[in-house]
Amino acid sequence: MLTRKQHELLLFIRDRLSQSGVSPSFDEMKDALGLRSKSGIHRLISGLEERGFIRRLAHRARALEVVKLPENAVAAAAQPPAAQAPAAQAPAAHPAAPGAGNGASAQAAAAASANFAPNVIRGNFQPTLPGAAVIAESAASVRLPLLGKIAAGQPIEALTNPTESIDFPASLLGRGEHFALKVDGDSMVEAGIYDGDTAIVQRCDTADNGAIVVALVDQNEVTLKRLRRKAGSIALEPANQAYETRIFGPDRVRVQGKLVGLLRKY
Numbered sequence: 001m002l003t004r005k006q007h008e009l010l011l012f013i014r015d016r017l018s019q020s021g022v023s024p025s026f027d028e029m030k031d032a033l034g035l036r037s038k039s040g041i042h043r044l045i046s047g048l049e050e051r052g053f054i055r056r057l058a059h060r061a062r063a064l065e066v067v068k069l070p071e072n073a074v075a076a077a078a079q080p081p082a083a084q085a086p087a088a089q090a091p092a093a094h095p096a097a098p099g100a101g102n103g104a105s106a107q108a109a110a111a112a113s114a115n116f117a118p119n120v121i122r123g124n125f126q127p128t129l130p131g132a133a134v135i136a137e138s139a140a141s142v143r144l145p146l147l148g149k150i151a152a153g154q155p156i157e158a159l160t161n162p163t164e165s166i167d168f169p170a171s172l173l174g175r176g177e178h179f180a181l182k183v184d185g186d187s188m189v190e191a192g193i194y195d196g197d198t199a200i201v202q203r204c205d206t207a208d209n210g211a212i213v214v215a216l217v218d219q220n221e222v223t224l225k226r227l228r229r230k231a232g233s234i235a236l237e238p239a240n241q242a243y244e245t246r247i248f249g250p251d252r253v254r255v256q257g258k259l260v261g262l263l264r265k266y
Contacts, residue, residue, distance in 0.1 A: 002051070002070060008033055009044045010053055014066045023064040039186060039195035141167040144180045144200070150214060152185040152193055152224045152238075168200060172261060177203040179257070181214070181224070188212070188224060191239035193262065199224060200261035205254070212259040218252055227255070 002010070012032050016024045026038045035041065045064070048054045053070075057063035146164040166180050183197040191212065193199070199214075207213045213227045215236055225236035228245075234253045237245045 002048075002053070005033060005035075005040075006044050006047055006053075007070065009041070010048055010066065010069065013054065013064055014069065017064075017066060037195055039189070042186065042189050042194060140170045142170045142173065142178075144168050144178055146180045146182070146198075148182065149184040150181040150199065150222055150224050152183045152188040152195070166198065166263070168261075168263070173200075174202065174260065178260070179203060180263075183224065187238040187240045187243040189240050191226070193224070193239070193259075194264070196265075198263035199259055200263065201257035202260045203257045205256070207255050207258045213255050214257040214259075216254045216256050217246075217248065219254075222256065224259070 009029060009032075012029065013023060016022070016028075024032070026041050029041045030036075030038050033041070033044075045054065049056065053066070053068055055065045055067050057065055143165045144167075146166055168178075168180070179201055181199045181201060183193055183195060183199055186195050193212075201214050207227055209227065209229050211227055212224065214222060214224055215227065216222050217236075223236060225238060225246075228235040228237050230247075232250065233247050234250055235245050235247045236253070
C-alpha cells in the first residue's frame, strides 16, 4: 500500500517522464507536493523504491524509472474515455416506464456502479484503540538534554550547553549518559538519518570501527559521521555520495558519543 504522498509523487514522476523523458529534480518534486524540505522527498523515494514502484538508474544524475503503478491507477488509465467522463455530463435518466417497477431501477443502479472506478488507494486503517494514549503516557520516560543542532553535512560549531530537553522512553536506552541533537543536513540519508531528525546519542569517548558517532574536530566543530580507522588515521565517512570522506590525524578527532536511536516526526 502507498501513502497519499507516495502516490502523488509516483504519478508526478510518471507524468514528467512521459512529457520530457527526464526525471524531475528534488526541488521540483518538493514544490509539486508542497513539502518544506527535500528530506521528505528522500523518504518518499526510498519508500517507493523499497516497494518496487521505481528504480534508480546507476551512474546517472536524477535518473529514476517508474517500474509499475498501483492497480487502481492502471485500471483508471485503461478505461475508455466514455467511462472516465464526469458524471455531470451524462444524460439525465428518464423515469421508468409504467410497469417496470423496481427491477429497472436496480438494473440502472448496477450499471452505474459497474462504471464507477474511483481513483483511490485502499488502506486498512484501524481506529485508535481505547486507552492507547493512556498506555503511551504511562510508559516510563527520561528527560534528555537537547544540545542543539549537529551537522549531517558540513561540520558546525561545537556542542553548546543545553537549552531544551525531550522525553524519551527509558526502555529504549541502555546504560550510561545520553543526550539528544537535532540533525541538520543530508549527508547521512543513505543510513536512514534525515534532516530534521532528532539523534539520540550515548555519551562516550571511544567507539567501534564503523559506528556512527558524534565527532569533535579540532576542538571547535562537531559532526555526525561513520567512524573509520585506517593506518593511524581517522576517516569521517558520510552516507551520501554527494559528500566526500574527510581524513584526519588521530589527535584531531575526539569521539563525544555514538548514535543509539532516532526520533522523527511525520
